[in-house]
Amino acid sequence: QVQLVQSGAEVKNPGASVKVSCKTSGYTLNRHYMHWVRQAPGQGLEWMGQINPYGDITYFAQKFQGRVAVTRDTSTRTFYMEMSSLRSEDTAVYYCAREVEAAGKSFDYWGQGTLVTVSS
Amino acid sequence: QSALTQPASVSGSPGQSITVSCTGASSDVGAYIHVSWYQQHPGKAPTLMIYDVSNRPSGVSNRFSGSKSGNTASLTISGLRAEDEADYYCSSYTGNSTPYVFGTGTKVTVL
Numbered sequence: 001q002v003q004l005v006q007s008g009a010e011v012k013n014p015g016a017s018v019k020v021s022c023k024t025s026g027y028t029l030n031r032h033y034m035h036w037v038r039q040a041p042g043q044g045l046e047w048m049g050q051i052n053p054y055g056d057i058t059y060f061a062q063k064f065q066g067r068v069a070v071t072r073d074t075s076t077r078t079f080y081m082e083m084s085s086l087r088s089e090d091t092a093v094y095y096c097a098r099e100v101e102a103a104g105k106s107f108d109y110w111g112q113g114t115l116v117t118v119s120s
Numbered sequence: 121q122s123a124l125t126q127p128a129s130v131s132g133s134p135g136q137s138i139t140v141s142c143t144g145a146s147s148d149v150g151a152y153i154h155v156s157w158y159q160q161h162p163g164k165a166p167t168l169m170i171y172d173v174s175n176r177p178s179g180v181s182n183r184f185s186g187s188k189s190g191n192t193a194s195l196t197i198s199g200l201r202a203e204d205e206a207d208y209y210c211s212s213y214t215g216n217s218t219p220y221v222f223g224t225g226t227k228v229t230v231l
């Protein structure tokens with residue numbers, strides 16, 4: 001069965017960087033985009049960016065461009081989302097979410113979420 | 121890209137039907153079939169309930185249905201059950217510089 005298992009909670013100081021992992025299993029990597037979505041405490045969902053099925057092309061919402069990177073390690077089937085220059089407003093739960101096959105534009109499997117807390 | 125507009129809360133009694141609306145624009149909800157709905161229980165990750173306006177993934181109850189008219193999409197839950205109490209988010213593909221937008225979220229309460 002399809003599984004997305006994310007790394008544990010992180011606490012970071014303002015200005016630091018964080019790297020969240022999302023280890024996948026149970027499906028063919030090259031058939032699905034992977035997305036990252038975040039949710040601030042008590043708030044709604046916010047789309048951050050995506051990586052293509054071949055793991056070589058990324059795209060991010062404008063507000064995250066230059067500050068977020070997404071990579072993939074094919075050998076371990078693990079995706080990584082790294083965010084730099086953290087500020088308090090980045091405190092949120094970060095989710096990886098698999099897109100439906102054939103660029104279906106919806107997200108059918110989600111990781112359990114990783115809480116990133118930015119505080120001095 | 122502004123979030124899609126949903127009512128903050130909707131409630132109903134067990135067995136009743138409720139509808140959650142999701143209003144966007146002619147550049148997102150009105151332009152594409154790619155409107156999805158997600159259910160999120162407290163402290164849990166979202167779960168896909170409806171994709172492409174009205175399609176249910178395997179395993180999702182047929183009590184959940186979706187539709188769209190113009191720039192507004194709707195999620196209907198029939199035969200409301202206690203386990204349906206959760207937050208619900210719509211999402212639309214936009215085709216612009218931020219290709220995906222979510223709704224503001226609706227808390228569904230089963231009275």
